[in-house]
Amino acid sequence: MKKIIFLFTLFISFHSYSQSNDELFNFYSQMKSQGFSDMQIKDIARSKGYNIDQLLKGSNNLKNNSSINTLEKDPTLQSDYSNYVKPKIDSTFNENVFGSQYFKNISFDFSPQVNIATPSNYQLGPGDGLIISLWGASQATYQLEIDREGKILIDGLGPIYLNGYTLLGAKARITNALSKIYVGLNSKIEQEKVNLDLSLSATRSVFISIIGQVKAPGIYTLNGMSSPIHALYAAGGISSQGSYRNVQLVRKGKVIDTIDLYQYFNAGDLSDLFLKDQDVIRVPYYQNRITLEGEVKFSGSFELKENETLNDLIQYSGGFTPKAQKDNFLISRIDSSSYTSISTSKSNFNLESGDKVFVYSISDQENQKVSISGEVLIPGSYSLSSLETIQDLIKVSKGFTRDAYPLYASLYRRHNNAKEMLLSVGLDSKGFDINLNEPLQEQDSLVVYNKNQFIVKDKVQVVGRVSEPGLYDFYQAMSVQDLLGQAQGITLAENKITIIVSSRDEIQNDYKKRFEFDSFDLKQLATTYLKPGDIVSVSEKNQVESISIQVQGEIKNPGTYIQTKRENSLKSLIELSGGFTDFASENSIYIKRELVIQTNQLLNDSLVLQDQKNENKFTFIPVADLNESYYFQDKDQLIIGKKSNDIAINGEVIKSSIVKYKGSGLKFYLNKAGINSNGSKKEILVIYPNKDVSATKNILFFRKYPKITPGSEILVGKKPERAKISTQELIGISSGLSTLVIVLSSLLSP
Numbered sequence: 001m002k003k004i005i006f007l008f009t010l011f012i013s014f015h016s017y018s019q020s021n022d023e024l025f026n027f028y029s030q031m032k033s034q035g036f037s038d039m040q041i042k043d044i045a046r047s048k049g050y051n052i053d054q055l056l057k058g059s060n061n062l063k064n065n066s067s068i069n070t071l072e073k074d075p076t077l078q079s080d081y082s083n084y085v086k087p088k089i090d091s092t093f094n095e096n097v098f099g100s101q102y103f104k105n106i107s108f109d110f111s112p113q114v115n116i117a118t119p120s121n122y123q124l125g126p127g128d129g130l131i132i133s134l135w136g137a138s139q140a141t142y143q144l145e146i147d148r149e150g151k152i153l154i155d156g157l158g159p160i161y162l163n164g165y166t167l168l169g170a171k172a173r174i175t176n177a178l179s180k181i182y183v184g185l186n187s188k189i190e191q192e193k194v195n196l197d198l199s200l201s202a203t204r205s206v207f208i209s210i211i212g213q214v215k216a217p218g219i220y221t222l223n224g225m226s227s228p229i230h231a232l233y234a235a236g237g238i239s240s241q242g243s244y245r246n247v248q249l250v251r252k253g254k255v256i257d258t259i260d261l262y263q264y265f266n267a268g269d270l271s272d273l274f275l276k277d278q279d280v281i282r283v284p285y286y287q288n289r290i291t292l293e294g295e296v297k298f299s300g301s302f303e304l305k306e307n308e309t310l311n312d313l314i315q316y317s318g319g320f321t322p323k324a325q326k327d328n329f330l331i332s333r334i335d336s337s338s339y340t341s342i343s344t345s346k347s348n349f350n351l352e353s354g355d356k357v358f359v360y361s362i363s364d365q366e367n368q369k370v371s372i373s374g375e376v377l378i379p380g381s382y383s384l385s386s387l388e389t390i391q392d393l394i395k396v397s398k399g400f401t402r403d404a405y406p407l408y409a410s411l412y413r414r415h416n417n418a419k420e421m422l423l424s425v426g427l428d429s430k431g432f433d434i435n436l437n438e439p440l441q442e443q444d445s446l447v448v449y450n451k452n453q454f455i456v457k458d459k460v461q462v463v464g465r466v467s468e469p470g471l472y473d474f475y476q477a478m479s480v481q482d483l484l485g486q487a488q489g490i491t492l493a494e495n496k497i498t499i500i501v502s503s504r505d506e507i508q509n510d511y512k513k514r515f516e517f518d519s520f521d522l523k524q525l526a527t528t529y530l531k532p533g534d535i536v537s538v539s540e541k542n543q544v545e546s547i548s549i550q551v552q553g554e555i556k557n558p559g560t561y562i563q564t565k566r567e568n569s570l571k572s573l574i575e576l577s578g579g580f581t582d583f584a585s586e587n588s589i590y591i592k593r594e595l596v597i598q599t600n601q602l603l604n605d606s607l608v609l610q611d612q613k614n615e616n617k618f619t620f621i622p623v624a625d626l627n628e629s630y631y632f633q634d635k636d637q638l639i640i641g642k643k644s645n646d647i648a649i650n651g652e653v654i655k656s657s658i659v660k661y662k663g664s665g666l667k668f669y670l671n672k673a674g675i676n677s678n679g680s681k682k683e684i685l686v687i688y689p690n691k692d693v694s695a696t697k698n699i700l701f702f703r704k705y706p707k708i709t710p711g712s713e714i715l716v717g718k719k720p721e722r723a724k725i726s727t728q729e730l731i732g733i734s735s736g737l738s739t740l741v742i743v744l745s746s747l748l749s750p
Contacts, residue, residue: 096300098316099244099261103215103237118200121272122225124162124170126150127204132174136194137184143201156181171198206275210235212283213242225274228259231281243286245303249273250280262303262316290351292317294359295324304351311347313357325360332356370440372397374448375404389437390425393446400427405449407432412445458532462487465497465538474532480515481525483536490538494520500537501528511535549632551577553640554584563632571626573638580640588641588689588711591621593633620691641689644711651716652679666705666714675716683717 124130124146132142144152150163160177162170175196179185184194204224208231211217215236222230228249238244238261247259256273263269286303290313293299297318304313310329320326331342334354351357370393371381377398387393390411400406411423425446426432458474460483467488475482480501484490490497501515515528518541530536549568550560556578563573570589574580595617621630645661647669654674662668666684675681684696686706694706708714 097240098298098300098302099238099265100240102265103233118167119225119272119274121166122200122274123164123166125204125224125276126163128200128224129202130162130170131199131201132178133197133199134178134182134194135197137187137192138182138194140182145202146204154178167198167200171196174198204277206277206279208275208277208279208281210281210283212281213239213285214281214283215239222275227270227272227274228257228281229264229270231275232283235281238283241285242283243303245305246284246287248282248284249275250282251276252278266316288351288353290353291356292359293356295321295361296359297321308351309347310344310349310351310357313351314347314359320359323361325362328360330358330360332358368442370442370444370446372446372448374409375401375450376448377401384440384442387440389439390446391436393440393444394427394448400448403450403452405451405454409446409448411435411438412447413441414443460530460532460534460536462536462538465491465540467491474530478530479526480517480528480530480536481522483530484525484538490520492538492540496541498539498541499525500539501530502535502537503531504533547632547634547636549573550635550637551640552637554581554642555579555640556581568632569627569629570623570638574626574640583642584640585643585689585711586626587709588643589623589626590639590641590691591623591630591632592637592639593619593621594635595619622688622690622692624690624692641711644689646711647708648713649673649716650713652676652718653716661708661710664708666708669708669714670716673716678718679716680719681716683719685715685717687713687715 126146126148128146130142130144130146130152132140132144134140142154144154146152146162149159149161151159151161153159154177157177157180160173162173165173175185178196182194184192185196187193205221206224206226207219207221209219210231214232215238217235220231220234222234228247232238232247244261244265247261248255249257249259259270288304288306290302290304291300292302292313296314297320299317302313302316314320327345329344329349331344331349331351332339332355333342333352334340339356366381368384369381370384370387371379372393373379376394377400379397382393382396387396394400405427407426407428409425409427411425413421413423423435423438425436425438426434427436427448459471460474460478461471462483463469466484467490469487472483472486480499497520499515499517499520500513502511503514504510505512514534517524546562546564548560548562550558551573552558555574558577561573561576580586623630647659647661648657649659649669649672650656652675653670654676657673659669659672666686670681670684681703682696682698684705686694686708688694688709689711696706697704
């Protein structure tokens with residue numbers, strides 16, 4: 001067993017140190033694309049059993065032996081933050097908390113990009129990539145990375161420590177060091193002068209922790225040029241309980257900066273600190289939260305500091321809307337177990353956590369306004385300050401339209417802010433000009449009427465087979481064709497119509513036929529003129545009404561059949577549908593007809609039932625003789641039942657039963673099911689297969705029960721309820737008896 005373990009360990013060790021250069025390079029490229037620095041990649045590689053020291057050494061010592069030392073820029077040296085995978089965050093979003101809207105959409109890439117100018121205060125550190133370019137009397141390019149000790153190494157020179165330096169400071173140190181090799185860096189002679197430029201090729205990755213009240217707390221790898229704002233975006237923003245005013249940046253166990261996001265949201269003011277390795281962003285719980293509603297630009301919850309007032313709250317909300325009352329506020333404050341309302345006009349009012357602030361709106365009432373509507377050229381509202389009388393209001397509206405009623409208008413006025421009053425205004429300056437010079441008051445409203453409102457127009461009517469039958473205005477020289485045109489035309493073929501024009505007989509106070517047309521003759525119709533009150537009737541010539549009958553049940557060709565005569569022979573209808581099947585019973589044929597009724601009842605000895613599913617009510621018409629003719633209605637159903645020897649017993653019985661037909665009387669079948677205590681032998685119905693119904697009949701002291709045939713159903717009804725004597729009735733009877741006893745006693749006493 002020990003040998004097996006030794007061989008397995010030897011195999012793992014051999015595999016760990018036998019990776020090809022291609023595998024190591026692929027691993028290195030993959031880690032670089034995820035934003036890790038060389039030192040971080042080296043540590044991760046060791047934990048996975050890789051050794052990439054030689055690969056890293058080769059990449060740092062690439063140099064051309066000629067006078068121009070050029071290192072081609074390796075794209076894998078740049079941190080690719082576009083491949084950053086956002087953590088899974090809580091998708092809930094509290095729109096009512098001010099500041100949360102800034103973190104609502106985090107689908108964009110929040111990481112800084114290295115192709116922008118490096119900020120002047122950016123401090124270099126381990127993992128940053130540098131490009132040193134020399135030109136002039138000598139030309140060379142160095143592409144280096146600051147190691148974990150904060151230095152770079154250039155062949156022929158000692159280490160150059162750059163950790164903590166800005167690019168400007170680093171450039172001075174590198175220039176001083178390279179001047180030992182390139183004398184022209186300090187030369188003032190133009191021909192010998194060498195120029196140096198230093199730029200950032202890749203930023204380092206920093207590992208930071210984001211804790212507290214954020215949507216997705218955790219450890220993040222960010223670009224070295226990231227600020228605390230970028231970190232908060234990476235974590236999905238502040239949670240519903242987090243503070244926007246006290247975001248802490250902790251470095252080496254000490255709070256080095258406190259960030260007030262409200263200053264950033266409202267003024268763009270934010271600390272220019274950059275994140276460093278092992279930094280901690282801490283978001284504590286909020287301390288004071290106030291709710292603001294009403295006429296402000298942003299309504300919701302706000303976090304205020306101890307020394308901030310109502311005025312600060314309004315500023316954070318974006319200020320008042322144009323309709324706000326700026327000197328009237330309602331404060332609802334928690335007092336023990338409820339809210340207490342406080343009114344204030346002071347903008348420096350001190351607020352407490354949990355307060356609700358409401359900013360009132362101004363009134364919608366418009367002062368110093370009068371209006372005019374109806375038949376004027378420019379209706380609308382006008383300022384009372386420039387008008388004096390009703391006549392002035394009409395003039396400013398540019399006068400009447402051609403359809404205006406020229407004699408009369410109405411002025412609506414609210415008298416002393418109470419009930420409205422109506423003032424008649426005569427518009428005829430030569431005749432009826434009452435109140436035309438009445439002084440206007442605030443909120444007066446003048447209505448100018450349409451002249452057609454005061455003119456009663458005669459009507460003509462069209463009925464029957466037209467698209468839009470109804471009453472229409474009568475016009476002089478109006479023809480029958482004109483009226484048909486207003487009714488959107490006829491709905492029949494022109495050769496199938498009959499048109500009758502009826503006029504009112506004033507003497508007999510009745511309508512009489514004046515014209516009749518057997519076809520649609522356009523010339524005649526266009527030259528036949530109407531009178532006021534005429535009625536034009538359009539009907540179908542020789543109309544044949546058809547109905548549909550459904551044949552169902554034990555029939556060879558069940559379906560819907562169209563009939564043109566309402567009186568039909570059942571025998572011919574059955575022959576039309578193919579005749580009976582072998583299972584059909586001539587004693588089980590009935591007509592089912594839809595019926596609108598109030599309750600279930602027996603109608604003409606026919607059973608009436610309700611379809612519970614469709615809420616339709618039907619009547620059943622028994623068929624006793626196939627040779628008889630029946631008057632059918634549209635959508636009637638002819639049902640042919642199946643042969644059956646079963647007798648069904650239902651209703652107020654001990655047990656609903658189905659019994660084979662034995663040719664016996666009713667009592668035989670009742671004994672099979674038994675009548676319960678609520679059942680009555682007087683209330684027995686027999687429903688036959690053709691839906692005919694027969695009831696128990698009482699003849700003197702004898703009871704005659706219905707006859708039973710195969711396929712019948714016996715229904716036992718309830719006993720009728722006896723009327724109970726009420727307490728008041730009982731008292732009345734007792735009083736009457738007592739009075740009777742007293743009267744009898746007085747009569748019988750000597």
